[in-house]
Amino acid sequence: MNATTMGYGMRARERMPFAWDSVIVGLSAALLLVGLVMVTSASMSVAAKDLGDPFYFLERQLLFGLCGVAAAWVLTRVPSEVWEKHSLVLLLFGLALLMMVLIPGLGAKINGARRWLRFGPMNFQVSELAKVLVLSWICSYCVRKREELATTFAGLLKPVGVLGVAGVLLLAEPDFGASTVLFATGFAVLFVAGARLRYVIALVLAVAATFAVLALTSAYRLKRLTVFLHPWDDPYNGGFQLTQSLIAIGRGGWFGVGLGSSIQKLFYLPEAHTDFVFAVLAEELGLVGVIAVIGLFVALVWRAFQISRMAQRAGLNFQSYVALAFGMWVGLQASVNIGVNMGVLPTKGLTLPLLSYGRSSLIVSLAWLGVLLRIHHEVKCSSRSAVMRIPGGAR
Secondary structure (H helix, E strand, O other), rough: HHHHHHHHHHHHHHHHHOOOOEEEHHHHHHHHHHHHHHHHHHHHHHHHHHHHOHHHHHHHHHHHHHHHHHHHHHHOOOHHHHHHHHHHHHHHHHHHHHHHHHOOOOOEEEOEEEEEEOOEEEOOOEEHHHHHHHHHHHHHHHHHHHHHHHOOOHHHHHHHHHHHHHHHHHHHHOOOHHHHHHHHHHHHHHHOOOOHHHHHHHHHHHHHHHHHHHHHHOOHHHHHHHHHHHHHHHHOOOHHHHHHHHHHHHHHHOEEEEEEEEOOOOOOOOOOOOHHHHHHHHHHHHHHHHHHHHHHHHHHHHHHHHHHHHHHOOHHHHHHHHHHHHHHHHHHHHHHHHHOOOOOOOOOOOOOOOOOOOOOHHHHHHHHHHHHHHHEEEEEHHHHHHHOOOOOOOO
16 A cells, blocks of 8 residues: 555545444443443442541542543544554664663552553553554554565564563563453464464464463562462461452352442452453352453454454555454453462462553553554444445435
């Protein structure tokens, strides 16, 4: 696509009414609403005791949700070609953020981890934004170097090297969970873009082996692993959080104990409104509520994949890979968070997208949804343009 064609296409799309995807908007709104309700329910007791305001976390979740919606609206107005054109600059900016957070005095250290940059009274978790910027470059690379990626091992090794740099910086924070999700999403995009299966498998095994060595040679990661395997051996110390989460899920039964009636959120389950909000949801809404929420996530991921397929058919390869990356990221992070809550996976410190209390995660997730809505608009506009170019297509 040359500059003239790109410019004409951008102007044509801007003249057309914005094509909102009601499915994405509806699913996102439903997850946000459930998140607001569950964050409020899970945090009221702690907020009233520690902060004197039972609605402290609700007010902030609502505020950051509105900020995220505003960011999403702004990004629906930004042509995706802009992201593709400036992907290298965005990549360097993302890596710079990951390096800045490691500098004492710049990065805020909380609970032994240095993951946040402080902006006045607010801390921003840079890994949330950096993951998006790194994946945007990966998607751009898949378009620019598609033949090299599909035919040579070196073509795959280059983007994996970038993922490796980002992964090392994330592990230095440390943020093992974010690094794992980034690698998994990146490999998925590279494979769909045409990388040879045997090369992908070889590198996946190498990365998995590296992560295994890191987990087994790090004292705190090894402790998390052993506690995850046998939480009831130490239910009042290392296994306390997981055992309380399992108790909450077990109490929920089929239909739950009722909204607001959770016992585990009353100073038993740590981080009940953030990483473990799913356990409170399971306790209060039961299996029926759990299936409904999981269904919303599955539908959101499936719709992202549909938009990716639509973009690919329209010849919008970069947009197709970005939509795919979004769907993979949402599905993986939601699966990891739910798996941690259920004791299927070791504790990772990853939020449940759109549901958990979290400033950076919520704003970035909603902003990325804005990019997805923009891709849907461009796909629809491309389809309309194709129809109008066909004799008799315009009526």
